[in-house]
Amino acid sequence: MSIDAILGPGGAVAQRLGSYEERPEQLAMARSVDDAIRGRKHLMVEAGTGVGKSFAYLVPAIQAALEDKNCRAVISTATISLQEQLIKKDIPFLQSVFAKPFQAALVKGRGNYLSLRRLEVAGKHVRSLFGEAETIEQLARINQWARTTEDGSLGTLSFAPLPSVWDQVVSETGNCLGRKCPHFRDCFFFKARRAIQGANLLIVNHALFFSDLALRVGGGFNLLPDYDIAILDEAHTLEDFAASHLGLQLTSGQIEYMLNRLFSPRRKTGLLAVNGDAEAIDQVSATRYAAEQFFGSLAAWAEAERDRGKPRWSQPMPAGITVRVRKPGPVADVLSEELLKLGSALARLGRAVENEQEEIEFDAAEHRSQTLATAVRQWLEQADPGQVYWIEVQQRQRGGASVRLAAAPIDVGPALRELLYEKTPTVILTSATLSNGGPDGFGYFQKRLGLEDCQTLQLGSPFDYRKQAELHLFSKLPDPRDESAFERAAVG
Template identity: 45%
Template structure:
């Protein structure tokens, strides 16, 4: 066995990384985790690994993941001409910052260190890519689609960008177009001509898709992963098949999976769809461009019906749901929005049949499908068709005009057990916080449906006992009952401890609103004491 191409031969004190970096500090916790991940992949078992802050989790799973993905390059047991088995690895994270670290820093470094050829791709959702055909069509009808001249100008800017970009995703844009513009030009599964499209050969989404299908390592976010998992239950997929999944920031998996396996319908979704089709104030919209007056009348009627339904549900929440908005039985409402939504979808679909241009016809057909899909989701929520789901109503906005109808499964263990852990040979769950109680993984096993797996818990290499002090201030006001007093008390403590550290401190908030308020209250104090204050969102 070539020990230099093993976790120890790469991460160990005399490994390849230590030879590359003069200041490299070997961490035995990192190597222990890397070997556990390698063993799980080799034995086709699952692994739950808690690794404390500073362990170096990303290298601990990247190294064995890359070795597994490239094992076929080193497999000498195959007969000449025999195609070796492929191991494709998906690495899923919750935050964009970690994805950027993996794809922009960690993986390129390992690519330079390891004598192996492998490809890694950051996978983005389809809606992140521009559709060249839709962009051209939007530019042709921009005058009848957008009331704001600035939005028309932005379509022109997108045209210029599309001719020069090799990536074609939102991340490569120098400006952020409003959703009303981007929604008209983005790539969309329901609005795609496939190989019939005149821009198919140049399609930036399909170019990215080909890179994804050829890659050894795929970096995704949890939202995209579980959107793909939901599609696989219906016989479709976004991602190619994979043999290994590694969830970093795995403590967020249950929450994200629940969101994508549930139901959500909002008043904003309905308003947005109807305004795209026809805005009676500006006399703009897709149906105006196609001069479909009957559809325009249906949209206007639907707007009033939608207001009635969501107003009725807002009143129902106030009367029957309590503070948390929990809906414990099928709500009794008299307004039917699903049926006219379905009628509008059918009307648009019928009208689309009279359009000669396939490119224009598919825009209308996609709009019809969105109407029908929204009707199905609305009926599912109102009828509480998701067995074992918890239903609730949320309201927001200055006048509480925004209404969200939400549903999540009470438990997702059975779904993940059947669709993930029983089908994928190796799933690794890792985070700094997974064990509870007496340092047991039983809770996360039960919540996620992990029946059998190896376990590993490694502490942080940082010496917290000698280099940290935990302070629990007594007598703090209750943040819920007395938010103003609580905020003032927090500012007092910040002044006290920042002064003790002579300005060298990092203050972490769970609320950006409170962060901003405290920063404003403390600015003068920091200036008077000669300390620099850097606040997220404002710079200094």
């Protein structure tokens, strides 16, 4: 079927959708998306509210996948609500429209899935890993849920577990035994990945999409299978997502949390509490002290920079400060070496244990420690001249400061060209707000995302705002806390 035969007046969608309304803008967008896919070109579409963007890109993508069984499309969104609309409403409806069957899958990050092996291990070391009644009770509830859940994903759990509980049972790359795992056949994560391999459409969020791109840097492994079409909805958010995932972030909380997972001096719990290795526990203490000194020095440096009042980017924030770091090494590196020593201690323990399941836990912890050490050094050294570096300090209510070290590409365009546009035959970017309204049109956004060489299409909203909308300007309104009075005034 042609695009018009599906989406046009009297088409397959109109025949099945009782509330169908003709939308010329939707049809124009669908034709352009279809043309881009068939021509292996990139396209940027601004489509106003009410156009029906999802059908306009889903229908051509499905057509392409049905015509070529090896064709796969990834559709990425910024919000959960749009993901749910696609996977629960739009795609099931279109499955009833197309004569040929096609498969779609919602892709979740690995951190959403329960590891049956780790749950079993946690159950054997409850007292060493969980020190409070609440955490033990939550583990029991997860254990009960594991017997009945179909997909083992966090979203289907009836309560929100504490991070300290979920982190002990979550599926992780670093401590996965793969096919050697006794639970491999029943593994929720690998079941989901097998379903993905057979799907024509993959629905993901921008965070997962850009995490996958970041892992592909330097030929690393990937989270998503290869795809021929990338459709990025809510594309006005892409620059922020790209900068965040292609940059660097490290917080004092990450270090503290990692150390507490190894050994909590207050609760006497953690991975090292299981075997009680005194040398490794001492190194955790040494690393904790180094982290306190390191982040304390950075907080003091940031406050001094802010107060110095020199002409540099430094702005007070309501709950803290943000300061750009223009030169390498604002403070001495007393942390990375201790993290590396900790990694060595964990590697020693991994070699010493005979149980492969315990060994992989130590190996994963070693990898985390080394990764954090590398991040500390990269940030201090400002290793990438193409990135901007800064520090954020926020005072905690219970005292002390939370410190975040960050770096982001000054220009995400080159990375996106290398990792996405040059490797993917068709990339579609769409949103209700992409152009700047001036004579430059899409130029600013194209330049920011490094996609100057692409087709563009601008479509207005089918809504007649002059007839369907009113603007009310109030010079005075009641206190919003007085709900009844506020509502009476607002609705006239």
